[in-house]
Amino acid sequence: MMQIEPYRLRLRQPIREIEERRGFVVLLREGDLLGRGEACILPGTESLEEAEVALRTGRLDRAPAARHALELAQLDLQAQRKGVPLARLLDPRAPLEVPSSALLVARTVPELAREARQAAADGFRTVKLKVGGDDDFALAAVVRDAVGPEVALRLDANGAWDATLALERLSELAPLDIELCEQPTPDLLGLESSPIPIAADEMVARDPAAAMEHAQIIVLKPMLLGGVLAAWELAQRAMQRGLRVIVTTALDGAIGRAAAAHLAAAVLAHGPQPAAGLATGRLLIDDLCPDALAPRDGIVRIPDVPGLGLS
Incomplete structure (x- = not known):
């Protein structure tokens, strides 16, 4: 089961005219396991609306942050199933x-x-x-x-x-x-x-x-x-x-x-x-x-x- 939750995070001070970060948290549940992903939208790449549509339809080709979120939740689950930190799912030699x-x-x-x-x-x-x-x-x-x-x-x-x-x-x-x-x-x-x-x-x-x-x-x-x-x-x-x-x-x-x-x-x-x-x-x-x-x-x-x- 997938949950999509919108968020808004305030910056302590603007950075190059960015005052807040908005996006979505993606949660995938598999039994007792919970995989987490995040789509943090950068203005000029994809809009919040485009990211949400991409997540709900699975059409992710033109929505990099949405694709990041869903993939990350899946990788988080995969690493949990294998019993390793995500870094060591990518490379078993990864330092921590x-x-x-x-x-x-x-x-x-x-x-x-x-x-x-x-x-x-x-x-x-x-x-x-x-x-x-x-x-x-x-x-x-x-x-x-x-x-x-x-x-x-x-x-x-x-x-x-x-x-x-x-x-x-x-x-x-x-x-x-x-x-x-x-x-x-x-x-x-x-x-x-x-x-x-x-x-x-x-x-x-x-x-x-x-x-x-x-x-x-x-x-x-x-x-x-x-x-x-x-x-x-x-x-x-x-x-x-x-x-x-x-x-x-x-x-x-x-x-x-x-x-x-x-x-x-x-x-x-x-x-x-x-x-x-x-x-x-x-x-x-x-x-x-x-x-x-x-x-x-x-x-x-x-x-x-x-x-x-x-x-």
């Missing part, structure tokens, strides 16, 4: 500890410095800063000063620049010891001389082949890619090409974040990777359920129990 980065969202310089220092004090060894404005160097310098030289500083431009401006900005930022920059331009063309490693993010869903051709790192958001299995397939393709893989959430609720953590653990079975983007639960006022996989000391510790490990 996943280093996570912390996304910085403060809007003013003093708040940003405090947030960055707190992230480092909380044990995060990687912090991520959104860039694409006129004060990128000043903000990144504040973060670098706040966290010190031992914490990796990651940037995300969300495709804000063209190639010429991207190379100019990345050259300016490189002295701050930047780990990588996600999606400097929409297509990543013409960035071969970048002094900072380039990661493909938004374009992975649009054109994964081009993303793997033009980036050194691939960012995978299972919610936007149509599910854990589709993301897992892309991760394996990327690693076979010698690319690094970062698994992140799309500001999902606790169920979607748990799925991303299990996928990130399976990826780590193939070798070290940059820190995953799993610490977004702290940006929400509300959540779907208790977060058993919240990072502690910068590490997500996956419960050694069957399925997703959520109560």
Whole structure:
């Protein structure tokens, strides 16, 4: 039996004009077992109405978040039946500890410095800063000063620049010891001389082949890619090409974040990777359920129990 339950989660503060996250929880019951899935809708991909219709009709081809939700509930049940964490359903060698980065969202310089220092004090060894404005160097310098030289500083431009401006900005930022920059331009063309490693993010869903051709790192958001299995397939393709893989959430609720953590653990079975983007639960006022996989000391510790490990 399948249940579909709508939800609305408030953000503590807007992030790129997003003030709340809306979607559906999918519950599948099989005897005493309960499989959970989540469809967290990102504006511009599918609408809430389209996702609900897709879930109720089973026509999931054009609804990646809905497909993610149903598949995840099925995988959760399958892992429970086999008596293994979902990560080890994907790869039996998966570790159960996943280093996570912390996304910085403060809007003013003093708040940003405090947030960055707190992230480092909380044990995060990687912090991520959104860039694409006129004060990128000043903000990144504040973060670098706040966290010190031992914490990796990651940037995300969300495709804000063209190639010429991207190379100019990345050259300016490189002295701050930047780990990588996600999606400097929409297509990543013409960035071969970048002094900072380039990661493909938004374009992975649009054109994964081009993303793997033009980036050194691939960012995978299972919610936007149509599910854990589709993301897992892309991760394996990327690693076979010698690319690094970062698994992140799309500001999902606790169920979607748990799925991303299990996928990130399976990826780590193939070798070290940059820190995953799993610490977004702290940006929400509300959540779907208790977060058993919240990072502690910068590490997500996956419960050694069957399925997703959520109560």
